[in-house]
Amino acid sequence: xxxxxxxxxxxxxxxxxxxxxxxxxxxxxxxxxxxxxxxxxxxxxxxxxxxxxxxxxxxxxxxxxxxxxxxxxxxxxxxxxxxxxxxxxxxxxxxxxxxxxxxxxxxxxxxxxxxxxxxxxxxxxxxxxxxxxxxxxxxxxxxxxxxxxxxxxxxxxxxxxxxxxxxxxxxxxxxxxxxxxxxxxxxxxxxxxxxxxxxxxxxxxxxxxxxxxxxxxxxxxxxxxxxxxxxxxxxxxxxxxxxxxxxxxxxxxxxxxxxxxxxxxxxxxxxxxxxxxxxxxxxxxxx
Numbered sequence: 408x409x410x411x412x413x414x415x416x417x418x419x420x421x422x423x424x425x426x427x428x429x430x431x432x433x434x435x436x437x438x439x440x441x442x443x444x445x446x447x448x449x450x451x452x453x454x455x456x457x458x459x460x461x462x463x464x465x466x467x468x469x470x471x472x473x474x475x476x477x478x479x480x481x482x483x484x485x486x487x488x489x490x491x492x493x494x495x496x497x498x499x500x501x502x503x504x505x506x507x508x509x510x511x512x513x514x515x516x517x518x519x520x521x522x523x524x525x526x527x528x529x530x531x532x533x534x535x536x537x538x539x540x541x542x543x544x545x546x547x548x549x550x551x552x553x554x555x556x557x558x559x560x561x562x563x564x565x566x567x568x569x570x571x572x573x574x575x576x577x578x579x580x581x582x583x584x585x586x587x588x589x590x591x592x593x594x595x596x597x598x599x600x601x602x603x604x605x606x607x608x609x610x611x612x613x614x615x616x617x618x619x620x621x622x623x624x625x626x627x628x629x630x631x632x633x634x635x636x637x638x639x640x641x642x643x644x645x646x647x648x649x650x651x652x653x654x655x656x657x658x659x660x661x662x663x664x665x666x667x668x669x670x671x672x673x674x675x676x677x678x679x680x681x682x683x684x685x686x687x688x689x690x691x692x693x694x
Contacts (some may be wrong), residue, residue, distance in 0.1 A: 414439075415498060422611040423478060425656040430463065430471040435480055437461055438492060446506065447513035448495025449522055451488050474661075478613060484519035491522045496529065583619055586627050590618060593631055594655060597638035602645050606655045617659045624662065625669075633658065633668050640673040 418424060424432060434457070438444070441460065443452045458468050475481045482491045517523055579587075591608035598605055610618070622630060637643050643653035653673070657664055667673065 418498075422656065423480065423613045425654070426478070426613060426617060426660045428471070428474060428661065430467050431474045431478070433461060433463075434468065434471040435475055438475075438481060438490065439495075439498075445513055446499070447510045448492040448499070449489055449513070449517050449519075449526070451518075452490055453488065479616070482522065482525055484521050487518040487522075489517065489519045489522055491519075491526060579615060579619065583615070583622075586622055586630075587615060587618060589627070590630060590634070594634050597634055601638060602652050603637065603643065604652075604654060614656075614659065621659055621662070621665055625665070629669065633665060636668050636671075636673065640668075643668075643673045 424435075427435065437457070437460065438452075441452070443450050443456070454465065454468055454472075457463075458465055461468065463471075472481075472483065476483060480493055482493060483489070484491075514523070514526070587610055588608065591606050591610065595605040618630075637653055637658060640653075645652040658668060659665065
């Protein structure tokens with residue numbers, strides 16, 4: 408078992424990380440680095456152990472687990488108590504023959520047929536690569552050859568729909584794409600004269616998924632109303648004690664954040680201190 412895991416520092420700026428709650432981020436990092444982990448990204452772990460290591464309540468752990476599953480970061484088989492990290496090979500794939508063989512052997516020891524089915528294309532690519540090793544084709548291969556295999560496995564772990572989407576998800580249709588475009592254009596236009604960052608379009612798969620869920624629950628008109636409220640909010644624009652500025656990712660991160668904006672929690676408020684307000688009224692009464 409490896410005693411360390413690979414991390415790229417730009418991981419913190421990825422859309423899917425930015426859209427996580429604090430507990431989801433904490434749990435995700437733990438699941439990638441805890442001592443129960445394997446070099447193939449599938450392993451057994453108990454909730455009790457997670458709670459003990461993270462010092463979180465059972466309820467918070469379960470909520471974070473469900474959030475990561477919904478966001479397509481992990482998959483879990485309750486029957487075998489095995490977890491699969493969907494983008495494991497994005498950061499951990501190596502093209503060495505020894506590593507390839509260890510992964511192939513590891514997949515054979517996975518009990519969950521559901522996880523095997525979800526990761527089957529990755530398994531097949533690894534098996535194909537192992538065949539090239541056994542046949543001796545790898546002996547005369549160049550470094551770029553092995554890099555290309557790594558790239559293919561990494562690309563699959565990021566993009567393949569059987570892993571990052573649940574079986575109930577449906578491909579985006581033309582109406583969905585029109586909505587995403589309208590949201591991006593409206594946001595960027597409304598935020599032109601604010602300190603709030605504009606968004607890049609097309610959106611990532613995760614942002615599309617989050618927006619699709621918000622539109623399904625609230626309708627496109629309410630999403631546009633949310634954007635309008637954000638653009639007019641002094642608080643969201645940094646006029647608060649912590650100088651915090653809202654972001655697009657925060658707005659669509661979950662239904663709770665969305666509801667806070669719609670319900671007026673970020674509408675204009677007099678941000679002056681009580682003393683300043685009192686003095687203002689005092690001078691006004693002199694007239």
